[in-house]
Amino acid sequence: MSAPRTIIDKVWDDHVVRSGDASDLLYIDLHLVHEVTSPQAFDGIEHQGRAVRRPDLTLAVEDHNVPTDSLLIRDAMSKAQVQQLRANCERHGIEHLAHGDGRQGVVHVVAPELGLVQPGMTVVCGDSHTSTHGALGALAFGVGTSDVEHVLATQTLSLARPRTMAVEFTGALPPDVSPKDLVMALIAQIGANGAHGHVLEYRGPVIRQISMEGRMSICNMTVEAGARAGLVAPDEITEDYLAGRPAAPTGAQWDDAVAAWRELRTDEGARFDRTVVVDTSELTPFVTWGTNPGQAAPLGDGVVPDPDSFSEPGEQAAARRALAYMGLEPGTRMRDIPIDTVFLGSCTNGRIEDLRAAAAVLDGRKVAPGVRMIVVPGSMQVRAQAEREGLDEVFTAAGAQWRLAGCSMCLGMNNDRLGGPARVASTSNRNYERRQGDHARTHLVSPSTAAATAVAGHLASPRDLIGGDR
Amino acid sequence: MTPPPLTVHTGRAVVLARDDVDTDQITPAQFCKRLTKHGYEDALFAGWRGQPGFPLDQPHLRDASVLVAGNNFGTGSSREHAVWALRDWGFVAVIAISFGDIFRRNALKNGLLAISLPEADVAALSKAAETDPDLPVTVDLEECEVRAGELRRRFDVDSHARYLLLNGLDDIALTEQQDEDISRYERGRKPWLPSLRPGCLSGRGAS
Numbered sequence: 001m002s003a004p005r006t007i008i009d010k011v012w013d014d015h016v017v018r019s020g021d022a023s024d025l026l027y028i029d030l031h032l033v034h035e036v037t038s039p040q041a042f043d044g045i046e047h048q049g050r051a052v053r054r055p056d057l058t059l060a061v062e063d064h065n066v067p068t069d070s071l072l073i074r075d076a077m078s079k080a081q082v083q084q085l086r087a088n089c090e091r092h093g094i095e096h097l098a099h100g101d102g103r104q105g106v107v108h109v110v111a112p113e114l115g116l117v118q119p120g121m122t123v124v125c126g127d128s129h130t131s132t133h134g135a136l137g138a139l140a141f142g143v144g145t146s147d148v149e150h151v152l153a154t155q156t157l158s159l160a161r162p163r164t165m166a167v168e169f170t171g172a173l174p175p176d177v178s179p180k181d182l183v184m185a186l187i188a189q190i191g192a193n194g195a196h197g198h199v200l201e202y203r204g205p206v207i208r209q210i211s212m213e214g215r216m217s218i219c220n221m222t223v224e225a226g227a228r229a230g231l232v233a234p235d236e237i238t239e240d241y242l243a244g245r246p247a248a249p250t251g252a253q254w255d256d257a258v259a260a261w262r263e264l265r266t267d268e269g270a271r272f273d274r275t276v277v278v279d280t281s282e283l284t285p286f287v288t289w290g291t292n293p294g295q296a297a298p299l300g301d302g303v304v305p306d307p308d309s310f311s312e313p314g315e316q317a318a319a320r321r322a323l324a325y326m327g328l329e330p331g332t333r334m335r336d337i338p339i340d341t342v343f344l345g346s347c348t349n350g351r352i353e354d355l356r357a358a359a360a361v362l363d364g365r366k367v368a369p370g371v372r373m374i375v376v377p378g379s380m381q382v383r384a385q386a387e388r389e390g391l392d393e394v395f396t397a398a399g400a401q402w403r404l405a406g407c408s409m410c411l412g413m414n415n416d417r418l419g420g421p422a423r424v425a426s427t428s429n430r431n432y433e434r435r436q437g438d439h440a441r442t443h444l445v446s447p448s449t450a451a452a453t454a455v456a457g458h459l460a461s462p463r464d465l466i467g468g469d470r
Numbered sequence: 471m472t473p474p475p476l477t478v479h480t481g482r483a484v485v486l487a488r489d490d491v492d493t494d495q496i497t498p499a500q501f502c503k504r505l506t507k508h509g510y511e512d513a514l515f516a517g518w519r520g521q522p523g524f525p526l527d528q529p530h531l532r533d534a535s536v537l538v539a540g541n542n543f544g545t546g547s548s549r550e551h552a553v554w555a556l557r558d559w560g561f562v563a564v565i566a567i568s569f570g571d572i573f574r575r576n577a578l579k580n581g582l583l584a585i586s587l588p589e590a591d592v593a594a595l596s597k598a599a600e601t602d603p604d605l606p607v608t609v610d611l612e613e614c615e616v617r618a619g620e621l622r623r624r625f626d627v628d629s630h631a632r633y634l635l636l637n638g639l640d641d642i643a644l645t646e647q648q649d650e651d652i653s654r655y656e657r658g659r660k661p662w663l664p665s666l667r668p669g670c671l672s673g674r675g676a677s
Contacts, residue, residue, distance in 0.1 A: 017648065020630065022628065022630055023628070023630045025645065025648055025651070025652075027656075027659075029663055036502050036549075037548065037550070040550075043507070044507075045642075048642070055666070056665045057666065065503060080503075080505065081505065095666040095671065114671055115664065116666075118662075118663070121663065128572060142548040142572055143548060143572065143575075144549070144553070144572060144575065144576035144579065146579035147575070147579070150641060154642060154646060155652065156645060156652060160628060192542060193542035196571065197571060226545065228572065247664040249662035253661060253662040254662070292490045292492070314541055317488070318490060413499040417500075430494070430547075432494045432546065434517045435499075
């Protein structure tokens with residue numbers, strides 16, 4: 001009998017084309033491409049007279065810099081980048097979902113909903129949040145443009161085997177704690193570089209109760225803990241999610257696939273390089289106070305920390321710089337921080353369940369005076385589903401803007417970038433300085449916290465609203 | 471594009487004593503709308519340049535080619551534009567306590583050495599470079615060693631990346647030599663794996 005292996009090692013071993021001394025040549029099952037990190041890669045292969053090896057394993061989506069208020073791309077550079085992607089895809093025979101296509105959206109929302117990501121696959125994209133796809137039991141990670149070029153040309157990457165880390169969520173899951181809160185609590189516990197060099201497997205009873213959308217939120221933010229990838233072993237939730245999706249197998253192939261997926265789990269007795277346990281029983285919604293995702297506190301009784309309270313001088317300096325940028329005083333209760341802008345969307349929280357959670361809070365309520373809220377569905381299919389459920393009417397009746405799909409204010413690359421001073425409650429994944437605007441201060445929150453915050457005008461959970469969490 | 475061979479480099483160092491410097495700071499998103507791979511020196515730390523005391527603004531260190539940083543340098547977005555900006559500014563190496571995984575890989579692909587040293591060594595190097603801005607700092611990829619004044623430290627580097635850099639080799643061309651292995655692997659792939667051949671996304675399924 002062979003030695004027990006983790007699911008991470010199993011997926012890795014299944015994709016080794018050739019083993020080297022320090023690294024393996026790994027086959028890539030799906031390559032996702034977008035307009036921002038690919039033009040130089042296409043230039044590179046063309047300059048060398050190379051072809052795209054597997055256009056049939058490549059999907060391009062326009063998402064990073066397209067407008068969400070119009071199908072007209074007014075910014076000249078964004079337009080040039082989008083046109084370049086279209087030309088590159090046309091020339092190399094790559095399937096491409098354009099701004100305006102009913103299946104377009106954030107690439108990490110689109111690929112799973114088309115059934116293109118399945119358990120046991122390797123997935124890469126020139127985007128760090130490719131980790132999202134780990135939710136389906138895939139080994140999925142972000143790469144730079146040089147690696148995009150390498151995958152276009154060879155469908156492989158030469159990589160050193162990663163270390164493995166088990167993250168076990170245990171305990172009861174309080175009803176007002178969302179998957180976003182879980183992963184923010186994890187990052188706050190281990191730090192923004194706490195999982196450096198590792199691939200994570202999320203394990204334990206709590207993850208099994210979480211929907212595929214929720215698992216995607218968790219795997220999405222794995223990269224904010226410094227890991228390159230994180231995954232969840234497939235189960236019935238995974239199978240139910242995939243069944244009937246356009247690119248999912250059918251007939252006898254479905255049965256064969258399911259049989260293989262059911263073998264895809266960490267063997268009893270397999271060793272991880274590290275194990276981290278997060279007890280979820282006492283958690284409340286989490287919000288960030290600083291300028292990296294590890295600088296977070298519980299919304300329940302949390303306060304802006306005193307930089308001197310950190311043990312490491314580096315952390316103290318980082319906290320001091322963060323508070324100066326954020327304009328916050330130590331000791332301020334998180335729930336007393338006023339907010340003027342709310343962004344609901346992104347590859348972290350732009351899926352149908354996220355919109356449902358926010359709409360449940362906003363139903364019959366109004367966005368507070370002086371607060372601007374935009375709702376950007378993760379994909380045009382999510383948008384259509386939300387409209388079938390009447391969620392768009394809830395958002396617009398509350399005073400929020402209902403947008404087209406895209407990355408939008410998450411990274412502030414399109415015209416949703418904030419111009420003036422703003423304090424944002426954002427369901428996205430990064431609260432870096434100037435990410436959402438040159439004078440924008442970002443607090444990362446879950447969808448229901450975003451909605452309650454929009455109503456209250458300050459950081460708030462649904463429980464804090466008059467009438468409470470209905 | 472293959473960077474020229476890199477063996478030993480000596481230059482002056484500038485110290486950016488901050489942890490968790492993310493790639494959004496190194497190259498803000500608005501500079502990532504370009505279609506080119508060169509000419510990003512104007513993007514480097516665009517939001518921080520001009521702020522009082524920002525180390526890279528010191529005129530006498532404009533020609534520094536070694537950046538000394540803190541923990542988790544290059545965390546966040548996978549944008550290779552961050553590496554291009556550091557390279558185009560004139561940096562040949564970044565020495566830090568730790569790096570974002572994707573950044574480090576991107577750096578080595580572009581001939582920018584990303585070298586991790588223990589915290590005490592980074593602190594000693596920082597102090598030495600700040601005390602004497604003309605201190606020559608040497609990064610030696612052949613010996614895998616950093617040398618500066620009294621300091622002499624070995625570093626670890628991905629052996630595949632080191633081999634490519636020392637010899638100025640094209641990574642893709644090397645992989646193309648494994649074409650038979652890749653083709654053999656492809657023949658053994660599971661038949662149900664998704665493919666984007668025409669019709670796949672319109673719901674006809676992979677059959």
